Amino acid sequence: MILDAILRQVSVRRDYGALAEYIAPLGRIDPGKFGIAVAMRDGGVISVGDAEEPFSIQSISKVFALTLALGKIGDALWERVGREPSGNRFNSIVQLEYENGVPRNPFINAGAIVLCDVLLAGHEPKEAIGETLRFLRFLSDDDGILIDSEVAAAEKTGGFRNFALANFMMACGNLLHPPELALGVYFHQCAVAMSCRQLALAGRYLAFGGVNPSTGRSVVSPQCARRVNALMLTCGHYDGSGDFAFSVGVPGKSGVGGGILAIVPDVASVAVWSPGLNEHGNSKFGTAALQTLTTEMNWSVFG
Numbered sequence: 001m002i003l004d005a006i007l008r009q010v011s012v013r014r015d016y017g018a019l020a021e022y023i024a025p026l027g028r029i030d031p032g033k034f035g036i037a038v039a040m041r042d043g044g045v046i047s048v049g050d051a052e053e054p055f056s057i058q059s060i061s062k063v064f065a066l067t068l069a070l071g072k073i074g075d076a077l078w079e080r081v082g083r084e085p086s087g088n089r090f091n092s093i094v095q096l097e098y099e100n101g102v103p104r105n106p107f108i109n110a111g112a113i114v115l116c117d118v119l120l121a122g123h124e125p126k127e128a129i130g131e132t133l134r135f136l137r138f139l140s141d142d143d144g145i146l147i148d149s150e151v152a153a154a155e156k157t158g159g160f161r162n163f164a165l166a167n168f169m170m171a172c173g174n175l176l177h178p179p180e181l182a183l184g185v186y187f188h189q190c191a192v193a194m195s196c197r198q199l200a201l202a203g204r205y206l207a208f209g210g211v212n213p214s215t216g217r218s219v220v221s222p223q224c225a226r227r228v229n230a231l232m233l234t235c236g237h238y239d240g241s242g243d244f245a246f247s248v249g250v251p252g253k254s255g256v257g258g259g260i261l262a263i264v265p266d267v268a269s270v271a272v273w274s275p276g277l278n279e280h281g282n283s284k285f286g287t288a289a290l291q292t293l294t295t296e297m298n299w300s301v302f303g
């Protein structure tokens with residue numbers, strides 16, 4: 001089977017890439033970990049490797065935060081966040097000043113901090129975090145999904161760039177709550193721990209037109225799912241997004257924990273985890289594994 005071949009391919013390699021050491025607990029993960037899970041329409045999940053082991057989903061959480069924020073304020077979101085690739089690193093500060101505190105897209109850190117500010121409306125920070133966690137548990141049909149409090153604490157201690165981004169956006173009037181509250185939500189959502197299996201299940205509504213294929217129930221409108229996929233394709237891998245579209249050919253969202261959620265429209269939701277990152281902060285072996293999978297299965301959205 002193709003997943004076994006992928007596992008064999010990566011298990012002989014040692015050029016893992018770099019761990020995200022700026023978040024201390026992520027710097028201590030075994031770089032040899034590798035898992036991949038494919039969730040199909042019928043609810044079946046095929047997986048190999050460390051696919052049951054929870055890892056820090058980090059920026060993959062931005063996909064779910066975007067879905068929730070669109071559900072709350074709809075198109076008004078686009079007055080506060082753009083929809084263009086940034087061409088910069090995920091935590092870049094320079095572009096934000098040129099563009100008056102309006103982040104390029106919802107998947108860079110600044111954009112996701114705005115999403116958290118939206119999710120805070122009418123809520124205490126704890127409730128906003130709880131809402132995201134409940135959404136993930138509902139999507140995966142798994143109440144075992146938790147936040148890794150050590151990772152959340154490390155994000156806060158070392159989050160100087162994120163504080164800078166949030167403070168600057170506050171100065172521009174693009175945050176409606178104190179920066180530390182929006183960041184509290186942001187750090188906790190990045191620190192959610194999920195396995196490849198849980199993540200692949202959670203992504204199914206994006207693969208199947210906004211519907212959870214197991215229950216037949218609508219999660220979001222088909223238009224919302226289509227738009228989230230479009231942003232994943234164009235912006236989901238920061239300034240490596242063009243290369244991901246070129247080599248893998250499906251919408252995807254990476255996180256510095258080494259995970260990638262990839263959506264094959266009408267076919268499957270795929271999650272892969274390998275903690276070593278390439279120069280753009282995206283999982284090195286995760287990208288290679290997805291490239292093999294989409295090529296062998298003929299799953300590229302580009303035909």
Ligand SMILES: NC(=O)CC[C@H](N)C(=O)O
Pocket residue numbers: 057058059060090091109155162190254255256257281
């Ligand atoms: N790309 C990522 O996964 C970055 C998320 C990380 N929590 C940060 O704020 O830097």
